[in-house]
């Protein structure tokens with residue numbers, strides 16, 4: 001389970017995202033948080049979604065210590081609500097794309113898996129990823145509520161996974177998720193994810209693990225930005241020197257880093273060495 005209101009709100013502020021884009025980002029960040037709870041050996045989990053909808057490419061990343069960040073191509077997308085009054089996340093993300101997960105482990109091993117987008121509402125896509133790519137039959141419920149003031153008011157999600165041999169139970173759980181009725185509204189009303197889990201599982205006593213905090217936090221800095229520049233071809237660096245230096249903008253947090261021509265020349269000197 002993940003309660004991600006603060007993370008989703010921070011993502012919305014960082015990207016100045018419209019309600020539907022904020023909901024898409026919140027759901028994807030929640031998915032990354034849920035996946036990272038599954039893969040304790042992963043130093044980084046990255047989910048990339050690239051449907052053909054107006055939002056464009058979207059990425060959410062979870063790093064160890066509960067640190068999350070995201071990027072989105074077109075955060076200002078605005079679409080009419082669906083007929084059931086919900087934000088049209090699926091339409092904003094679009095179809096004909098992939099839900100791609102990359103897992104970097106502490107020993108630098110990298111694992112990748114991907115599935116075709118199912119509904120592009122993110123929750124179903126994550127369930128499909130678990131079931132097909134990780135071979136774990138799973139039921140997923142994700143929700144982000146955006147208030148009348150256009151800001152994220154609640155965000156969170158639950159995933160229930162079947163142990164080997166109990167796959168048929170997952171269908172029943174998924175059915176109960178559908179009766180859970182707007183997880184985001186329940187969270188906004190102050191119900192905890194623990195309460196929702198008890199409702200869905202209804203198995204009497206559950207054993208709870210200690211919660212771990214989640215943060216929206218980037219990892220960019222000046223040194224990393226310079227490393228990215230140093231990977232450019234020599235001619236391009238020479239062009240940037242002629243242009244009186246360069247400004248690097250982080251797609252995840254919009255921080256800017258400026259590099260003077262002298263610093264660029266040092267890059268070329270180092271490359272020559």
Ligand SMILES: [Zn+2]
Nearest residue numbers: 218220250253
């Ligand atoms: Zn950044």
